[in-house]
Amino acid sequence: MIPREVVLIGVPTNSSGTADGVARAPGVLRRRGLAAALAARPGFTDAGDLALAAPVPRRGPSGLLAEDALIAMIGQVRDAVSAVREGGRFPLLIGGDCPVILGALAALQAGAAEPGLLFVDGHEDAWPPRASPTGEAADCELGLALRMFDDVLGPRLRAVLPRIRAGNVIAAGPRDAGELAAAGVPTLAGRLRALIRPPELAAGAVAAAAAAAALPVPWWLHTDLDVLSTTELAAVDYPQPGGLTWRQLGQLTSAALAAPGCAGWSVCIYNPDLDPGLDGAGAIIGYLVQAITGAAPRLPPG
Numbered sequence: 001m002i003p004r005e006v007v008l009i010g011v012p013t014n015s016s017g018t019a020d021g022v023a024r025a026p027g028v029l030r031r032r033g034l035a036a037a038l039a040a041r042p043g044f045t046d047a048g049d050l051a052l053a054a055p056v057p058r059r060g061p062s063g064l065l066a067e068d069a070l071i072a073m074i075g076q077v078r079d080a081v082s083a084v085r086e087g088g089r090f091p092l093l094i095g096g097d098c099p100v101i102l103g104a105l106a107a108l109q110a111g112a113a114e115p116g117l118l119f120v121d122g123h124e125d126a127w128p129p130r131a132s133p134t135g136e137a138a139d140c141e142l143g144l145a146l147r148m149f150d151d152v153l154g155p156r157l158r159a160v161l162p163r164i165r166a167g168n169v170i171a172a173g174p175r176d177a178g179e180l181a182a183a184g185v186p187t188l189a190g191r192l193r194a195l196i197r198p199p200e201l202a203a204g205a206v207a208a209a210a211a212a213a214a215l216p217v218p219w220w221l222h223t224d225l226d227v228l229s230t231t232e233l234a235a236v237d238y239p240q241p242g243g244l245t246w247r248q249l250g251q252l253t254s255a256a257l258a259a260p261g262c263a264g265w266s267v268c269i270y271n272p273d274l275d276p277g278l279d280g281a282g283a284i285i286g287y288l289v290q291a292i293t294g295a296a297p298r299l300p301p302g
Contacts, residue, residue, distance in 0.1 A: 002257050004090040005043030006292055008035060009080050012049050013073050013096040015136035017057025017066035021237065021271045026094045028272040032281045034094070034288065041293045045089070050076050061154030063130035064137050070099060074160045077103025081264060082110060092292070095268030097138040098125060101222045105145055105162035108218050108263055115263075116168040116215030117145070118256055120249075121224035122240055124174045124188050124195075128152070131185065138269075142171070142188070168216050171195045172208050172252065173227035175242050198227075202248050209255030218263030221256050223249070225269045225284065233283060235275035246287060253291045 010026030012019070026049050035046040053072045060067025077093065081104050084091040093100050098121070108115035119125075119142060126143030129135075130152065143149055145164045153161075169192045177197075180187050189195045193215070196208050212219060226236040229243035244252075256262060270284055 002090050002262075002292065004088065005045065006038065006041055006090045006092050007045045007047050007084045008038060008092050008094065009047045009077075009084070010049030010094050011052070011073065011077060011096040011100045013052055013069070013100065014055070015065060015070070015097050015099055015138040016134070017055040017069070019055065021273050022095065022097045022269055024272050025096060025268075025270040028278070028281055029094060029270070029285060032278060032285060034285050037285060037289045038292055040289075043089075047080070047084075050080060052076065059135050060157075062149075062152065062157050063132070063135065064140075064157075065135040067154065067157060070137050071156055071160055073099070074103040074106060078106040078110075078160075081107035085111070085263065091264040092288075093264070093266040095266060097136070098222070098224050098266075098268050099137040099141040099144075100266050100268060101220065102141055102145060102161060104220050104222075104264055104266055105164055106160065108220060109162045109164075112216065112218055114165055114168055114216045115162075116212070116217070116219030116261070117164055117170070118209070118212045118215065118219060118221050118262075119169060119171045120173050120222060120227050120252065121171065122173055122226040122228075122243060123176045123224070123238070124171065124180065125224075126188055127185055131183070133183075142169070166191045167193050168219075169193055170208070170211055170215065172201050173198055173244060175240055198242055198244060201252070202244060209252050209259060212256055213259045213261065215261065217261035219261050221253075221262050221265045223253065223265070223267045225267065233270070233280050235271050235280040236269050237271055237274075246283060250287060250290060253287070257291060
């Protein structure tokens with residue numbers, strides 16, 4: 001468990017340039033009782049959702065959809081995370097989608113030359129922006145943080161990005177190697193401190209999380225829920241075969257949060273539009289509450 005006061009921050013962003021889908025996740029999880037359940041932890045604060053700029057779903061100078069909204073969101077998340085950390089508290093970001101980590105890492109970098117990252121995700125997320133079939137920053141946020149594409153980015157986006165070294169990143173759970181190979185997109189395998197595929201992760205989730213203790217302090221924990229099997233959580237936009245169980249992800253998360261140096265946590269990629277019965281919302285809340293408080297939540301009926 002986290003040994004500090006936790007501050008919940010919703011980041012209702014969607015890299016597709018819309019305000020639906022994953023952008024609705026923070027609001028839906030709140031209505032299902034997330035903040036009330038987390039309030040069981042002493043010192044918990046709900047800071048509400050960031051008021052983000054309205055996205056425009058067209059590609060910008062860097063080849064990404066809603067680029068102006070992306071730039072603004074990175075700055076808002078950076079400032080929000082910095083403010084929480086300055087008070088000695090632990091930021092919990094609920095997205096939205098994965099580019100929220102760009103703001104979080106920018107906040108860490110303001111106080112540390114080389115922050116670390118434990119990146120738990122079903123995808124490597126390092127597509128070149130103009131090669132991305134969707135144009136979404138959620139295809140390439142790790143590549144952006146690694147500054148792999150600076151020569152093709154617009155100057156405004158380049159100016160707000162963090163800079164993180166590949167040797168300070170552990171990626172756990174990617175299973176899109178076949179898709180990347182078919183598209184001719186290079187894998188990050190062999191470039192990062194470690195890239196742990198699902199079979200190895202399932203066999204040793206706690207050991208994988210323990211490796212985060214070797215990351216530079218501070219380091220950020222990021223969880224993209226599509227690291228799960230679709231039999232565990234179907235309400236994600238880009239499902240793939242395979243993946244972890246909730247139990248395996250819970251073990252990995254608990255071990256990571258217990259490791260020294262973890263400065264914050266982001267959880268992303270739940271699409272309530274694909275979850276008509278909101279069963280997925282209940283499972284996500286259970287996962288979050290167990291990790292933060294160590295207790296199972298009591299959810300409202302229905």
